[in-house]
Amino acid sequence: MSDNRIVTVLAPTPQDAEYCRQILSDHQIPVEFVSSIYEVTARVRNEPGVLLMAQEFLTPEALRHLRAAIADQPSWSDVPILILLSKQEASSQMIADLLSLGHVTLVERPLRIALLVSTLQAKLRDRDRQYKVRDLLVAAQQASQSKSAFVANMSHEIRTPMTSILGYAKLLSGLIQDEEAKSYLTTIRRNGDFLLEILNDILDLSKIEAGKFDIDISGFDVSGLLDDVRTIMALRADERDLRLTVEYETKIPQVIQSDAKRLRQILVNLIGNAVKFTKEGEVKVMVGHRRLRSPAATSATVHSKGDRDTLRISVIDTGVGMTTEQQERLFQPFSQGDAGITQQFGGTGLGLIISKRLAAMLGGDIEFSSEFGKGSTFTLTIDIGKIGDVPWVETSERTAPVADFVEEEDIRLNANFLIVDDRRDIRFLSKHILTKAGGTVTEAEDGLLAIETVKDAIAHGETFDLILLDMQMPNLDGYETARHLRKLGYAGPIIALTADAMQGDMTKCLQAGCNDYLSKPIDANRMLKTVAEMTKP
Secondary structure, three states, X not given: OOXXXXXXXXXXXXXXXXXXXXXXXXXXXXXXXXXXXXHHHHHHOOOOOEEEEEHHHOOHHHHHHHHHHHHOOOXXXXXXXXXXXXXXXXXXXXXXXXXXOOOEEEEOOOOOHHHHHHHHHHHHHHHHHHHHHHHHHHHHHHHHHHHXXXXXXXXXXXXXHHHHHHHHHHHHHOOOOOHHHHHHHHHHHHHHXXXXXXXXXXXXXXXHHOXXXXXXXXXXXXXXXXXXXXXXXXXXXXHOOOEEEEEEOOOEEOEEEEOHHHHHHHHHHHHHHHHHOOOOOEEEEEEEEEXXXXXXXXXXXXXXXXXXXXXXXXXXXXXXXXXXXXXXXXXXXXXXXXXXXXXXXXXXXXXHHHHHHHHHHOOOEEEEEEEOOOEEEEEEEEEOOOOOOOOEEOOXXXXXXXXXXXOOOOOOOOOEEEEEOOOHHHHHHHHHHHHHOOOEEEEEOOHHHHHHHHHHHHHOOOOOOEEEEEOOOOXXXXXXXXXXXXXXXXXXXXXXXXXXXXXXXXXXXXXXXXOEEEEOOOOHHHHHHHHHHHHOO
């Protein structure tokens, strides 16, 4: 029988211990005996069942030790304690101190055997339920870890070939003159980007559920962010012949305290949905400041310390709208209005649930209203922190200009690189990007060869200015390779190339000895900017 089904007894005398043993044995209740409060506290820290002890042992010092041991228990654990009161009447303060231990039952003397036995049996059943909850929590954690590992592996298995698909499609577009062939390549790249959006949504939801999604609160120019989002989304609106406008209902602080990346992610999703579900008409974005009043505020003009400043952004469309049934299914993972919506407009339904959870993490929420056949309104509210002495801006209605493309910077390199990746196509793509910009490249197809290559370079008095290192390789993965390279004395920058979006975060790469990381699929312009910055004289 497991220890959590045992009653641990600290009896006042050996005679009492023997008497207790006979009673509990007669009722098939497992029992163990200890002789000091220190043995009791040690038992509390080692998966106890039920504790039965005499009040005589519970001195102020003993209570401190016992209270400390109970405080170290995991959140699911609430150790049942039965205290056999002394024959002398206890003070109200003593009773309060005993009860403050937690899950305590006071037992009076002389003992009523039937009551003691039934109480112990009930407490053991209760304790057994607690351990079953523990087992369920452990199973859930293991399932979550397995899910995270699966998602991380899926990310690698999808992102790595997508690097080749998108990268080579871009290379071909610069070699082909035929306009029809170019349009085919554009279609490949566009749909590859759509696939990555779906993958990113799945990963984001997994990270949020696993508690691994970080929010970075800092000050930023929110009006500039809104302009950037408007410019990005104008391309999609223009493709559908829709009018995209932004209006400021009130002045807003130019600088707010929030997470710019996550706010942009939410807005791109909300506006993207509005564009996707609108066949004709317009999508309007309304922006304004709201001060949420504290209950302690005495008037509309007096600001309480509990008042909160918020940014309120409504995305209004003239699209298909939603029925009542469709609205009830909103904000559910992997769910859209109905199967017809999925067939007609595509998507996974993940974007909205992710946006709503992100809004909550930013101290706000997303609300909506919709009328079937007439359109929908989604309203985002986020906390913007303490405003301070910053300018307030107000921009009249503007129609978003259409940006055709963003020209890549002409970055030139004068450095010697080592590319380490087990996939030949990824090495070729990375080498093409770097050599085209003027760099010199050496290749290694796994971590062991990379170590030998660096050893050989050091022996000849040479070095690499920078190493691009894939983190998931056979023989020796990128993390161990980075550690070995640092032990060899390589002091140059190492950039991790990772498709492990769940676990290949900056912290893990830094701990292994990397200076920075790039996510797959490889963004050529970002790669060039990063390596140029790290190899400049």
